[in-house]
Amino acid sequence: MPLITAVRAHFQQQFQSTPTQLFSAPGRVNLIGEHTDYNDGFVLPCAIQFATVLASELNQSQVIQIYAADYNELHLIDLTKAITPVATPRWANYVRGVVAGLINKGLAIPGCNLVVAGNVPQGAGLSSSASLEMVLGLGLSTLAGAPLSPADNALNGQQAEHQFAGCQCGIMDQLVSAAGQAGHAMLLDCRSLEFQAVPMSSSLSVLIINSNVKRGLVDSAYNERRQQCEQAAQFFGVKALRDVSLDMLEQAATTLEPLIYQRARHVVSENARTLAAAKALADGDVTSLSQLMAASHASMRDDFAITVPAIDFLVAEISDVIGNLGGVRMTGGGFGGCVVALLPHDLVPTVMARVNATYPAFSGLTATMFVCTASQGAQALEAAVTAQHADA
C-alpha cells in the first residue's frame, strides 16, 4: 500500500478521524564528503524518494499522542511536564527531542494526534532518523503556527540527536532532508550552512546497495571518530579540521599522534575531494568522479577505519564492473550500511547481477539494491494531492 494511504488508514483506525494535515521528509544518500560535516567541511548528498510521512490533527488537549505505525506503538507526551529522554521505545526519543527543542525555541506546541510511518530502510545509513526529525519539525512547527526554516529545522533535529539519541552527528542528514531539491545533489558548506543545488547528470543512475550488515556500536564508534577529529583540530589550534590544509597536515606528519594524523588526513583530503566532485558532477566529468569516489572509499577504509570487509568487497566488485564509467564508495556513517554507485543506466543490471552472484558467498548475506532519484526535501503535502494520488 502506498505510504500516504497507509498513514491515512492508520490515522482513521487509531483516532477515528481524518488527519487535517500531512507532511513528508525524505532520507538521503551521500555521494561524497563523509565525516566532514562535523568538521565544518563540505558534503554532497541528495535526498531520496524514500520518506517518512506524518499525519496530524489538533486534539484540544495538552498531550501529544503519536502512533508509530512501523512499530505499532502509541507514545504520549505530556506538554505540561518537562520533556526528557526515555529508556524505551527508542524511536520516541527522536520525537521527544524534536518537541523539547521546539518548546525551547518558544514555540507553543499544541496537543495533537499524530501518525508517522516511513519507508526509509532503517539502520542502513540512509537517514531514517533525520527524516523523522525533519517531518516532525516541519509538522509540529506548522501546527504551532510558526513553520521553521529548513536550516532551523535541521539544527533542531541535530540537537535532538545529540541530547536525546546520544549521537553527536553533524548537520548533513537533517539539512538535506529539510532542503533537498528534486533532480539535484546538494553541495553544503557545513560551517556557514550555505548550500547550492548541483544538477544530477541525466546519464547516470544513483544505485544504492544495502550490504545488510548489522551495524553494532555505531554511535560510540561515531562519537569516537568525532572526538579524534576534535583532538586533531586542537593540535593545530583551529576551530575545526576545515581550517587545516594538506600542507599543514604534512608538516605535522611526524609530530601528530599517528592515529590522529590518519583521521585528520581523511577529513582534510575528503573536503578537497568533495569540492572537486561537485564540480565534476556539474561538468559531467565522470572519469574524475570515478577517481574521487574511489579515493574517498580508500580513505574511509585506510585512514578513517569505518568500513567493514563486506562493504569493501561490494565496492571492489562494483568497481570492477563499472571501471571509470562511474563511481562507487561506501556512503553514510560507516560500520556497515550502504554503498552508493553513480553509473550509466545500462550498467545497472550488470552490477546487480554481479552483486547477486558473488556477495552472498563472501558475506553470507543478500544485498538489497535500489535505484534512487534525487528528491524534494521536507514538505507539507497538499490535501487534494494526498487524497487523490496517495502515492508518496
Ligand code: GLA
Ligand atoms: C551520519 C551523521 C552525519 C554524518 C555522516 C558521515 O550520517 O548523522 O552527520 O557525519 O554520518 O558523513
